[in-house]
Amino acid sequence: MTAADTRVADQPPVFSVRNLWKVFGPRAERVPATPELAELSPEALRERTGCTVGVRDVSFDVRPGEVFVVMGLSGSGKSTLVRCLTRLIEPTSGSIAIDGEDVCAMDRNALRELRRRRAAMVFQHFGLLPHRTVLDNVAYGLEIQGVPKLRRRAKAAEMIEKVGLSGMEGRRPAQLSGGQQQRVGLARALAADPEVLLFDEPFSALDPLIRRDMQEEVVRLHRDEGRTMVFITHDLAEALHIGDRIALMRGGRVVQCGTPEEIVGSPADDYVRDFVRDVPREQVITVRRAMRPATLAEARGSSGPTVAAGTTVAEAIDVVARDGSPARVLDDGRCVGIVDFKCLLRVVAGLEGPGRLEKAAA
Ligand SMILES: Nc1ncnc2c1ncn2[C@@H]1O[C@H](COP(=O)(O)OP(=O)(O)OP(=O)(O)O)[C@@H](O)[C@H]1O
Numbered sequence: 001m002t003a004a005d006t007r008v009a010d011q012p013p014v015f016s017v018r019n020l021w022k023v024f025g026p027r028a029e030r031v032p033a034t035p036e037l038a039e040l041s042p043e044a045l046r047e048r049t050g051c052t053v054g055v056r057d058v059s060f061d062v063r064p065g066e067v068f069v070v071m072g073l074s075g076s077g078k079s080t081l082v083r084c085l086t087r088l089i090e091p092t093s094g095s096i097a098i099d100g101e102d103v104c105a106m107d108r109n110a111l112r113e114l115r116r117r118r119a120a121m122v123f124q125h126f127g128l129l130p131h132r133t134v135l136d137n138v139a140y141g142l143e144i145q146g147v148p149k150l151r152r153r154a155k156a157a158e159m160i161e162k163v164g165l166s167g168m169e170g171r172r173p174a175q176l177s178g179g180q181q182q183r184v185g186l187a188r189a190l191a192a193d194p195e196v197l198l199f200d201e202p203f204s205a206l207d208p209l210i211r212r213d214m215q216e217e218v219v220r221l222h223r224d225e226g227r228t229m230v231f232i233t234h235d236l237a238e239a240l241h242i243g244d245r246i247a248l249m250r251g252g253r254v255v256q257c258g259t260p261e262e263i264v265g266s267p268a269d270d271y272v273r274d275f276v277r278d279v280p281r282e283q284v285i286t287v288r289r290a291m292r293p294a295t296l297a298e299a300r301g302s303s304g305p306t307v308a309a310g311t312t313v314a315e316a317i318d319v320v321a322r323d324g325s326p327a328r329v330l331d332d333g334r335c336v337g338i339v340d341f342k343c344l345l346r347v348v349a350g351l352e353g354p355g356r357l358e359k360a361a362a
Contacts (some may be wrong), residue, residue: 012100013061014196014228015085015119020058020094022080022252025051032057032093042251054080056252058094062196063245065226067218071239072249078232081249082198085230086115099195116145120194122185122202128173134160135169138187145192152191159187163217179210183217190221199231203238215242236275240264240284248272260284265352282313282348290316290347291329291337298328299335306330307339313347320344 021032031037031051038057045051055077062068070078083089085096087103096103098118106114115121120141128137135156142152160169163183173181182202189197199218203211219242222229233239239246240260247257256268264284267273288309305323307316309331316339320327326340346352 011064013097014064014099015062015230016095016097016100017061017085018059018095020055020081020084020096021053021092022055022077022084022089023051023053023092025049027051028092053252054089055084055091058247058252058254060247060254060257062228062230064228066244067222067229067231067242069231069233069239069243069246070249071233071236071243071246073234076249077252078234078249079200080252082200082230082232085198086119086121087111088115088121116141116194117192118194119196119198120189120192121198121200122189123200128181128184130173133170133172134165134176134184137173137184138191141188141192155191156187159191160184162190162221163187177210178206179214182206182214186217186221194227196228196230199229201232201234204234211238218242236279240279248275261286261289265289280314281350282317282344285313285347285352287311287313287316287327287329287337287339288331290343290352291339292343294328294335294338298326298338301328304328309336313339313344317344317348 019032023029023031025046026049028051031045031049031053037045037049040048042053045053058077058081060068070082072078080089084091085098085103087096087106091104098114103114129140132140135153138159139152139156142155147155157169160166163186165180165183165187168176168180173184176184185202203214206214215238218229218231221227222242231239231242240263243260245257245259246263247254248263249255250271256263256272258266261284263272264276264279264281267276286309287307290313304325305319305327307319307327307329309329311319311329316327320339320341326338328335329337329339343352
């Protein structure tokens, strides 16, 4: 963890979720309350009670300024979980807080305020109003908040510029590509200036090139504004690309929650290991994990290349290969280790980390 990571981790969470359950079906609340039922397999539970578990005993925090990705295969519970955060779906049990405030205790007005101003959702189907222009679509959220016309139009124009749609203010949604429509949806959500943006698979209907473009847009917005984002996807590459941390779901549970590097480098179980098997490790693992301790002479030396501790192994390979000598790994200007050909190649071969080499040799 870098000093900056520690600072973020120390701040109070934006969302704090504890032991959250969502069970669909008759008398759903008895399922989490009855250990015997809670432990049944999905099939047995359905047979005995007619209930389906969408989210099963999930706990996590979303920290200020991070992109928190909820990832998993179809049916794993992603949408249910994220909809519970603002009670678009009513949780069955457990607790949810936003900035320390109990979401489950909010009345209708507070919930409306929560969804409009504090945690705005960007859906895959962006729900644009077909007869309105781009400008009016973006301004719509502000209109229902009662913001005066001139002010909301100025704000909308600013957001349109931010998402790269300048010049298209007067078009109608039908005159835009899918990617451009998604940008309008994004600008509309941003116009309300919410503390958190919740994205429900926003790019899954887009073709791969436009999808990549939109991912870059999210990364850029996040970098420029530091806005907290919760992002649902079933696409591992997308999760690894944009996520600061990823919660990987299976059967309603979070099976692992961690940075892309933790998920790829230290999978919690065989399911996660299988899930990340084809990921190009060198693009995710950083030199902090790959490095070996520096000798005294190396730590004191000042010759040869250097890389920052957050550099990926792929980038470090480039540096070390060009220079031909090991690189010193620097954190806050201090040498914390060395990466040479051997330790970099061990990552590519999937052998880094304690015991991996021995296991492979066995
Ligand atoms: N209204 C509902 N009634 C009954 N079961 C539901 C309901 N909504 C979702 N489920 C079930 O809850 C589980 C989780 O569904 P959810 O839609 O959250 O998954 P997901 O990971 O978002 O899937 P996808 O990627 O396909 O959207 C599934 O088994 C689903 O069938």
